[in-house]
Amino acid sequence: MDSRTVMNDITTRARRAAAKLAVMDTDQKNKALRAMAAAIEKSREKIKKANEADISRAVKNRKPAAFIDRLKLDDKRIDGMAAMLRDVAGLADPVGEVLEARERPNGLLIEKVRVPIGVIGIIYESRPNVTADCVSLCLKSGNAVILRGGSDALSSNKAINDALKQGAVEKGLDEGAFILIEDTSRQLVEAMLLAEGGIDLIMPRGGESLIREVSEKSRIPVIKHYKGICHVYVDQKADLDMAEKICLNAKVQRPGVCNAMETMLVHEKAAEEFLPRVLGKLGEAGVAVKGCPRTRQILGEGVEKADEKDFATEWLDLVLNVRVVGSIYEAVEHITRFGSAHSDAIVTEDAAAAREFLRRVDSAAVYVNASTRFTDGGEFGKGAEIGISTDKLHARGPMGLEELCTYKYVVRGSGQIRT
Numbered sequence: 001m002d003s004r005t006v007m008n009d010i011t012t013r014a015r016r017a018a019a020k021l022a023v024m025d026t027d028q029k030n031k032a033l034r035a036m037a038a039a040i041e042k043s044r045e046k047i048k049k050a051n052e053a054d055i056s057r058a059v060k061n062r063k064p065a066a067f068i069d070r071l072k073l074d075d076k077r078i079d080g081m082a083a084m085l086r087d088v089a090g091l092a093d094p095v096g097e098v099l100e101a102r103e104r105p106n107g108l109l110i111e112k113v114r115v116p117i118g119v120i121g122i123i124y125e126s127r128p129n130v131t132a133d134c135v136s137l138c139l140k141s142g143n144a145v146i147l148r149g150g151s152d153a154l155s156s157n158k159a160i161n162d163a164l165k166q167g168a169v170e171k172g173l174d175e176g177a178f179i180l181i182e183d184t185s186r187q188l189v190e191a192m193l194l195a196e197g198g199i200d201l202i203m204p205r206g207g208e209s210l211i212r213e214v215s216e217k218s219r220i221p222v223i224k225h226y227k228g229i230c231h232v233y234v235d236q237k238a239d240l241d242m243a244e245k246i247c248l249n250a251k252v253q254r255p256g257v258c259n260a261m262e263t264m265l266v267h268e269k270a271a272e273e274f275l276p277r278v279l280g281k282l283g284e285a286g287v288a289v290k291g292c293p294r295t296r297q298i299l300g301e302g303v304e305k306a307d308e309k310d311f312a313t314e315w316l317d318l319v320l321n322v323r324v325v326g327s328i329y330e331a332v333e334h335i336t337r338f339g340s341a342h343s344d345a346i347v348t349e350d351a352a353a354a355r356e357f358l359r360r361v362d363s364a365a366v367y368v369n370a371s372t373r374f375t376d377g378g379e380f381g382k383g384a385e386i387g388i389s390t391d392k393l394h395a396r397g398p399m400g401l402e403e404l405c406t407y408k409y410v411v412r413g414s415g416q417i418r419t
Contacts, residue, residue, distance in 0.1 A: 003188045003191035006183070007188065011195050014119045014146055014199075015118070015144070017144045020174050021116065021142045021177055022095070029093070032167065032168050032171040033088055033089035033139065033140065034086060034089050036085050036163070036164045036168055037082040037086045037167070040085065040132065040160070041079075043163035043166075044075070046162075049159075051155070054128075054154070055072060057152070058152060067256070069254070070127045071126045071152060071153055073129065077129055080129070081132040084133065091383050092401075093140065093401075094114050094402050095114060106416050108411055108416055109412040112407050112408075112410075113407060113408055113410050114407050115142075116142035117141075119146065119201075120146070120404065121146045121192055121201065121220065122146070122148065122203050122204075122387075123204045123210070124147075124204070124205035125152070125207065126150055127205070129160075130149070132160055132384075133377075133386065134147060134203075135147070135161075135164050135178045136383070136384055137377075137384055137386050137401060138178065141402075141404040142405075144177050144178065145178045146179050146192070147179065148180075148189060151184040154182065161178070161180040164178065193214065195220065199220050200221075201221055202220045203222075203224075203386055205387050211225070223391055223394075225340065225388055225390035227258075227342070228257070228259055228314055228342045229262050230262055230343045231262070231335050231339060232246060232247050232263075233265040233345065234266045235270070235328060235347060236350075237350040238274075238348050238349065240273065242347060243274065244274075244277060244281065246369070246371050247261065248282065248285070250372050251320055252285040253371075253373055256316045257373075258342060258388060259375040260372070260373065261372055262321060263321040263323065263338070264321070264323075265322075265323050266295075266323070267327070268326050271294065275324075276298070285318070287320050288304070288319050290304045290319065290320070290322070291304070291305070291323070295324055303322075306322070306323070328353050332357065332361055335363075336361075339363065341364060342363060342364055342365070342388065343365040343372040344366055345366070345367035354368045354369075364390050377398040380397075383400060386399045386404060387399050
């Protein structure tokens, strides 16, 4: 059977399920989510065993440490998946929410009502917990979802999907509500991207090359972020103890994710004191530093020189660019030029500087005195996220339940006609 025929069968099942999900009551969806959480916990050992097989292949294939960290599922992450499913069950159901209502002079009542998008396609790489994240959010928002994970995490994805399916079917959900594509061939991905009318929205989650390829080939609307080049700017009036904690967290707490800091900008009036202390701590954590000429002058020639290519690189590793700037405006100019409109932060005690930074930095998430690591659906109170968008239409930042909905106009009359 050719790839287009296979994909047509998959999308037909998904659309049938989506029609049922769109009108499913909140209580049934929540019961399914809680049953899925219990099934994840019950399947813990099967999931860990499957993950061990994926990890073993990754090590054999000499994948980097950051890649293996994204792939790994330990007890803490499995507990996190179960907790996330229960958290999503506890969130308000967005479907049917009236966003606007107005009555016209002729008596027509016009309501703008939130409704599911339909069928969501997710193409993702090495993070198997994405499987549970996407299924939970799509189910609660009334959407069917088609999942295509990478070959590196196939065993883990299958084990998670099997557990989720068990819990969902127990509560009467259509088996087409979420479908994991186990064929990781390029031909099936291409068929997925051409499935106009079968899939309503594509979300790629992975490296820049994957996202660019999906965006270039898809005939379906794509929500994306190409890179996570995040910055922390330490202002001249920063609390340096606070700045140190924020910069350490933003870089080393989990360096292989898109909301980790890739470049630290420091005002020249804070640099002499701040750079030696913070980079000493970063060095202890194993961070390699690439610095501008002023940074190297302060810290010594042992610091590798940073060039424009470095400032435009998403390292996803224990590598950090550092630049000393003369003003908040120079910091903003750097972020505008090299950033990816993902997440950027200022550390300052100057309220005017904070306001200026917030006003001028056009990113999906802009922070004052907090780590960029908070750009996450769970941390934003969304339960989880289906992805982080750096687009401006129709969603931006962590995408939760509301961002998985569109709207329709419901118009009620009493016999009105237009004259």
